[in-house]
Amino acid sequence: QKEVEQNSGPLSVPEGAIASLNCTYSDRGSQSFFWYRQYSGKSPELIMFIYSNGDKEDGRFTAQLNKASQYVSLLIRDSQPSDSATYLCAVKDYGQNFVFGPGTRLSVLP
Amino acid sequence: GAVVSQHPSWVICKSGTSVKIECRSLDFQATTMFWYRQFPKQSLMLMATSNEGSKATYEQGVEKDKFLINHASLTLSTLTVTSAHPEDSSFYICSGSIPSSSYEQYFGPGTRLTVT
Numbered sequence: 001q002k003e004v005e006q007n008s009g010p011l012s013v014p015e016g017a018i019a020s021l022n023c024t025y026s027d028r029g030s031q032s033f034f035w036y037r038q039y040s041g042k043s044p045e046l047i048m049f050i051y052s053n054g055d056k057e058d059g060r061f062t063a064q065l066n067k068a069s070q071y072v073s074l075l076i077r078d079s080q081p082s083d084s085a086t087y088l089c090a091v092k093d094y095g096q097n098f099v100f101g102p103g104t105r106l107s108v109l110p
Numbered sequence: 111g112a113v114v115s116q117h118p119s120w121v122i123c124k125s126g127t128s129v130k131i132e133c134r135s136l137d138f139q140a141t142t143m144f145w146y147r148q149f150p151k152q153s154l155m156l157m158a159t160s161n162e163g164s165k166a167t168y169e170q171g172v173e174k175d176k177f178l179i180n181h182a183s184l185t186l187s188t189l190t191v192t193s194a195h196p197e198d199s200s201f202y203i204c205s206g207s208i209p210s211s212s213y214e215q216y217f218g219p220g221t222r223l224t225v226t
Contacts, residue, residue: 032213032214034215036217043203043217043219043220044154049214088154092213096207097159098144098156100153100154101153102152
């Protein structure tokens with residue numbers, strides 16, 4: 001059973017701080033890793049994906065991947081109240097099979 | 111990012127009736143589409159994976175005779191909930207997969223189904 005784990009939260013950070021969201025996965029054969037943001041009552045939207053070890057930056061977002069530790073994280077710099085949402089980590093194998101984590105609820109306090 | 115639409119955005123139906131939900135990829139060809147269900151405060155649950163022109167692959171525990179999926183073209187997939195019951199009330203979300211290096215999925219806005 002392939003598993004993706006996330007701390008359910010809520011994770012509360014003050015406005016302007018860095019929010020750090022973590023995700024671990026069980027399948028060492030996983031190839032690609034995705035972060036989605038889901039606002040309450042809405043569908044998920046893709047923030048970014050990463051497939052090589054190291055960091056990948058896109059604006060205020062940085063994804064970090066460590067395949068040896070089976071760990072992927074998302075950093076949000078200069079957090080804003082509008083970043084308050086549930087963040088879903090998803091992991092893909094060689095095929096098109098995605099496994100989603102349960103999500104971490106982030107609350108950015110003004 | 112790529113755009114996926116769903117119709118209707120919400121629907122209320124009576125118990126025992128059938129409901130069809132359409133999912134369209136508007137600016138890309140989705141060789142594979144996925145259907146998810148999400149109950150309040152819970153994570154996404156994959157129901158089935160459909161490839162254009164072939165039968166859908168259903169996840170364990172999902173009744174294929176109750177949730178009929180048709181992927182007739184590279185831009186359209188439909189989910190029909192047959193003989194709906196109140197316990198089928200949920201948020202149904204489709205996604206399309208882009209066959210690039212990472213096969214990232216783009217989600218439709220979802221359809222909120224309420225069965226009375």
